Amino acid sequence: MAIFALVDCNNFYASCERLFQPHLRGRPVVILSNNDGCVIARSDEAKSLGILMGTPAFKIRQLIKAHDIAVCSSNYALYGDISERVMRVLGESAPNQEIYSIDECFLDLDRLSVPNLTQWCRNLRHQTMQWTGIPVSIGIGPTKTLAKLANRLAKKSVRESGVLNFMDDPIRIDTALRETSIGDVWGIGRRWTQKLEERGIHTAHDFANAPDAWVRQCMGVVGLRTVHELRGIACHALADQPAPKQTTCYTRTFGTAIYDKMQIQDAVTCFTEQAAAKLRKTGQVAGAVQLFIQTDPFARNVPKKSVSGLTTLDRPTSNTRAIATAVTQIFDRIWQDGYGWRKAGVHLFDLSAPDQIAPSLLDVIETPNDSLMKAVDHINTRYGRGAARMGFASKNAAWQMQQAHVSPRFTTKWAEIPAVRMM
Known part of the structure; x- marks a missing residue:
């Protein structure tokens, strides 16, 4: 049998926040989504107060004040690193995971x-x-x-x-x-x-x-x-090797509506870099790319618009430069002035392993380990996402996420490692 x-993991996001902030233990904690929009995680204490998943943050302001609820912006760098540590401990203890x-x-x-x-x-x-x-x-x-x-x-x-x-x-x-x-x-x-x-x-x-x-x-x-x-009849075996992805994407909602073309272009360039990096991490190449930008569908008294474009790459690739060139061409084709754009995303399609692509006489299929991309990935792994990139945005760019309550990246950034002061 x-x-x-x-x-x-119990209340995982809240547990990660409490790991390096002991003053949060025993206190109600809520984690907010991108741009501090809605509740995406809660501690048991917050659940007992009746706070539901997906509740907009502005609707519980009085509750937060009345019960001294700790509010945290989502910190996926911290959560991802702690998750890897937990999974490593569990995986080393059992025959298969x-x-x-x-x-x-x-x-x-x-x-x-x-x-x-x-x-x-x-x-x-x-x-x-x-x-x-x-x-x-x-x-x-x-x-x-x-x-x-x-x-x-x-x-x-x-x-x-x-x-x-x-x-x-x-x-x-x-x-x-x-x-x-x-x-x-x-x-x-x-x-x-x-x-x-x-x-x-x-x-x-x-x-x-x-x-x-x-x-x-x-x-x-x-x-x-x-x-x-x-009924106790096992129909699902353990999948110790995840199935290869068919698509991958990187999308984000901006903290505010953006009208400036250069700001949006820099944002989609950044999203392209992240999508391509995800592609290289899985050892795949993409054959097509799609870009979309849209306004806020819920905003009142403002024009609404959603546009997208898709193109087939000249050859399957995971090279950021090649994919970014295609994205820029799509962007120039679909851009329209006069709209306050609120969300954008880059989707990569037709994913496959490099050795599954039949080479033509006119080109050579590159691998995810081409030297420049490998160097970029190494720099970003060592010094943090965005340390090496093609865009020019600063941390205060208008399209960057609003994270008014974000905790430090305690385990992945040297400058934010907890310090112990000796008396």
């Missing part, structure tokens, strides 16, 4: 020879906390879907001490299924929740006992796999 564990998101991973414990699996997971939880400072919860089950459910219950139960093992008590699975709403089942989105509830399926237990033929007809093979997983 397969044995999966789902390890999830699948990193599912920035704060979650599946572990394959089937071949783990230990006398007490629950205790082993408790030790792993303690070790992760000790080595990284990030609290985690662990759910164990015979399928990935049940491991996900066990993890959700482990977070809610004080008695479980952060670890819930369905393998120890199979009867507990039936109880858990009856107590879990259909909308809380992994893979069941809002649209399917509504449709299933209309058909009288309100809990995970109801869904697990639905007729296979009906599920297959209404939801296809994906829905049927979820049903089988809830």
